Amino acid sequence: MSIGFYNFQKLHHPDLQKKVMERFEEIVSQNAFVEGKYNTLFETEFAQMQSTKNCKLVANGTDALEISLQAYGIGHGDKVAVAAISFYASAEAIINVGATPIFVDVEPETGLICPESFARTVEKHDIKAVMCVHIYGLPANIAALEKICSPKGIKIIEDGAQSQGGFYEDGSPIGSSNHLITYSFYPTKNLGAFGDAGAILTQDNDLAEKIVSIRNHGRSSEGHCLIGRNSRCDHLQAAVLHLKLSEIEEQNKQRKEIAKWYFDALKNVNVELVPEKYIDLSSWHLFPIRLESKDQKYELQRFLSEKGIGSALFYEKSMPEEMPLLETEGEKENAITFAHKTLCLPMNPFLSKEDVQVVAQALTEFLK
Numbered sequence: 001m002s003i004g005f006y007n008f009q010k011l012h013h014p015d016l017q018k019k020v021m022e023r024f025e026e027i028v029s030q031n032a033f034v035e036g037k038y039n040t041l042f043e044t045e046f047a048q049m050q051s052t053k054n055c056k057l058v059a060n061g062t063d064a065l066e067i068s069l070q071a072y073g074i075g076h077g078d079k080v081a082v083a084a085i086s087f088y089a090s091a092e093a094i095i096n097v098g099a100t101p102i103f104v105d106v107e108p109e110t111g112l113i114c115p116e117s118f119a120r121t122v123e124k125h126d127i128k129a130v131m132c133v134h135i136y137g138l139p140a141n142i143a144a145l146e147k148i149c150s151p152k153g154i155k156i157i158e159d160g161a162q163s164q165g166g167f168y169e170d171g172s173p174i175g176s177s178n179h180l181i182t183y184s185f186y187p188t189k190n191l192g193a194f195g196d197a198g199a200i201l202t203q204d205n206d207l208a209e210k211i212v213s214i215r216n217h218g219r220s221s222e223g224h225c226l227i228g229r230n231s232r233c234d235h236l237q238a239a240v241l242h243l244k245l246s247e248i249e250e251q252n253k254q255r256k257e258i259a260k261w262y263f264d265a266l267k268n269v270n271v272e273l274v275p276e277k278y279i280d281l282s283s284w285h286l287f288p289i290r291l292e293s294k295d296q297k298y299e300l301q302r303f304l305s306e307k308g309i310g311s312a313l314f315y316e317k318s319m320p321e322e323m324p325l326l327e328t329e330g331e332k333e334n335a336i337t338f339a340h341k342t343l344c345l346p347m348n349p350f351l352s353k354e355d356v357q358v359v360a361q362a363l364t365e366f367l368k
């Protein structure tokens, strides 16, 4: 028996494929390839689902980060704080708009941005914005960051690429805050397209308008009014995303159920899990565990692989350890340790309770 890390076969079941093909035929027959009716339908329904006023589709999650920075007017000469545990794109986006990333350290138990480290960072640097990442789907402590940012006018951008379906600590859905929140709909994310796509969510209608202009060459009703780019979302991708919306809430519920099974099954196993309060909050995009050392992590990955159990290293190293970022300033001690010890177990909506027990049994055997 093998247990996959993802399960695209079940995710993209024949009935879904059939409906996708029907929509593709419709789009081809109308030659409506970019920004069509499904873009608008998706934007309206997704904004509603995430309890916010505006959703604007863009070409991918990295563009969503770059366009958010541009919408806030951040560019050359500006410093942007960023959590040291994330996918490379978070720091990359800051550099691509001409700004300088400054790393902020993370909480040792979650990999989430550490508010104390952020407070030290704003004492030391003139920070214009902070990019906080809801890593693995766990909610970053936005309330603590707001307390530091509000008096100084520092903008908050939430990288929500992994957080679709998650909740802030006050119970409201991630995506509903007063900041810019970016999404990636890369196929492996909780909500994935059949290719690349992304979105930015905001309660602010003026920012939403600016994003619409930036994603389409700075266009507005009066012509080209600013220097934008092309980051339009294909109609075909919007059509897929809109179809998948009808299944996503059920799938996210199932992820939470599976996380609960893992917590039960791993109760007496000597691995570190994230604190239990996150069971109901996380989108459970990934299920991270922490081992004792880097060596133990790699050994476990081999052991699981021999048993046909998928696992993945998110992230094999922290962002500050990636070669082009080695000279970047900031705090990173916890992030380095965290990345070295963390391994992600299979997580997708189609795992059975037995699958989870098989994984837990393998961990027990490995650690005895």
Ligand SMILES: *Cc1c(COP(=O)(O)O)cnc(C)c1O
Residues within 6 Å of the ligand: 060, 061, 062, 063, 086, 087, 089, 090, 133, 159, 161, 162, 184, 185, 186, 196, 197, 198
């Ligand atoms: C996937 C991801 C991105 C990038 O999204 P793309 O759609 O691949 O450009 C950015 N940040 C985080 C945390 C991600 O997981």
